[in-house]
Amino acid sequence: MTAPRSAVRQRRTRETNIAVHLAIDGGGQGEVATGLPFLDHLLRALAMHARFDLEVKAAGDLEVDAHHTVEDVAVVLGEALGEALGDRAGIARFGDATVPLDEARAMAAIDCGGRAYAMIELPLVGPSIGSLPATLVPHFLETFAARGGLTVHLVGSGRDDHHLAEAGVKAVARALRQGCAIDATLADRSASTK
Numbered sequence: 001m002t003a004p005r006s007a008v009r010q011r012r013t014r015e016t017n018i019a020v021h022l023a024i025d026g027g028g029q030g031e032v033a034t035g036l037p038f039l040d041h042l043l044r045a046l047a048m049h050a051r052f053d054l055e056v057k058a059a060g061d062l063e064v065d066a067h068h069t070v071e072d073v074a075v076v077l078g079e080a081l082g083e084a085l086g087d088r089a090g091i092a093r094f095g096d097a098t099v100p101l102d103e104a105r106a107m108a109a110i111d112c113g114g115r116a117y118a119m120i121e122l123p124l125v126g127p128s129i130g131s132l133p134a135t136l137v138p139h140f141l142e143t144f145a146a147r148g149g150l151t152v153h154l155v156g157s158g159r160d161d162h163h164l165a166e167a168g169v170k171a172v173a174r175a176l177r178q179g180c181a182i183d184a185t186l187a188d189r190s191a192s193t194k
């Protein structure tokens with residue numbers, strides 16, 4: 001039996017093979033293997049701080065570079081979240097969070113109502129974090145927002161790229177947890193005046 005508000009998605013192309021199982025009302029368990037350890041680190045942080053249960057298995061053409069794998073994980077993760085949210089009736093829609101990590105600080109504001117937009121301002125300074133090119137951090141979040149029907153605003157500051165990227169993902173996760181939560185006062189109506 002499938003848990004309510006969950007989704008299983010698989011996507012296979014010539015470049016990647018991605019499998020995602022996402023349960024919104026989980027306990028924060030992340031079982032993640034993408035071949036990119038820092039991406040795994042971020043996805044586990046996302047699961048923990050959104051309190052999703054999340055399994056991600058990815059086999060991508062890392063011999064080319066990390067781009068296809070990161071992008072396609074974001075595609076499948078976003079689609080899984082969209083499917084798990086269903087018609088989005090009864091959800092709080094909006095969430096916001098500020099998360100510090102030592103000298104780094106990130107602030108996220110999110111609308112989970114189905115409008116896809118991303119404004120990601122993370123001033124990462126180095127070319128890469130572990131084996132993950134730094135440019136793929138905002139690209140991951142933009143693609144996730146586009147495919148998940150999320151508006152994501154994220155701004156941050158910090159001196160350490162690892163801290164800044166991690167604080168950014170944690171802030172998005174905390175905001176997602178709020179935005180995806182069921183608001184009982186809505187009694188299954190949409191949180192929209194339309």
Ligand SMILES: [Mn+2]
Pocket residue numbers: 041162166
């Ligand atoms: Mn870390």
